[in-house]
Amino acid sequence: xxxxxxxxxxxxxxxAAQLAxxxxxxxxxxxxxxxxxxQRTSGNTRMYSQADIEQLLxxxxxxxxxxxxxxxxxxxxxxxxxxxxxxxxxxxHKRVRRLADRVRELESIAxxxxxxxxxxxxxxxxxxxxx
Numbered sequence: 002x003x004x005x006x007x008x009x010x011x012x013x014x015x016x017a018a019q020l021a022x023x024x025x026x027x028x029x030x031x032x033x034x035x036x037x038x039x040q041r042t043s044g045n046t047r048m049y050s051q052a053d054i055e056q057l058l059x060x061x062x063x064x065x066x067x068x069x070x071x072x073x074x075x076x077x078x079x080x081x082x083x084x085x086x087x088x089x090x091x092x093x094h095k096r097v098r099r100l101a102d103r104v105r106e107l108e109s110i111a112x113x114x115x116x117x118x119x120x121x122x123x124x125x126x127x128x129x130x131x132x
Contacts (some may be wrong), residue, residue, distance in 0.1 A: 007055075010040040010048030017049035021057035028057070034070060036060055036077065 017039070018025040031037045032047070037056050039047040049057075056077075063073045 007052040008050045010050050012049040012054065014039070014047045014049070017047075017054060017057070020054050022061060023057065031057070031060065034074065036070070036074060
């Protein structure tokens with residue numbers, strides 16, 4: 002499933018609740034607390050994506066382990082921050098690779114330039130000796 006498909010709102014609240022194994026009122030409570038944010042249709046109907054269902058299942062796992070909703074909120078926030086940090090590190094690694102490639106390119110240019118200068122100097126000296 003493509004990432005965009007995971008975020009496409011396809012489930013109404015009753016189906017989402019059934020898939021997550023909770024009551025629709027629980028989903029409303031989770032929404033009030035900001036644990037899940039369903040998209041809305043023009044008629045204001047809540048629509049949940051596959052990513053929302055996965056989030057709801059994770060919330061269910063955490064609460065079944067005895068973690069209260071405040072703890073769940075903190076865990077989800079830390080997970081989001083970790084993902085953001087991992088993305089930043091990945092972006093920095095890509096930048097370092099691009100910079101390293103550029104350094105190698107510049108070193109090659111400098112090496113070629115040095116060889117050309119040396120050959121040019123050698124040719125100039127030979128040319129002067131021939132006169």
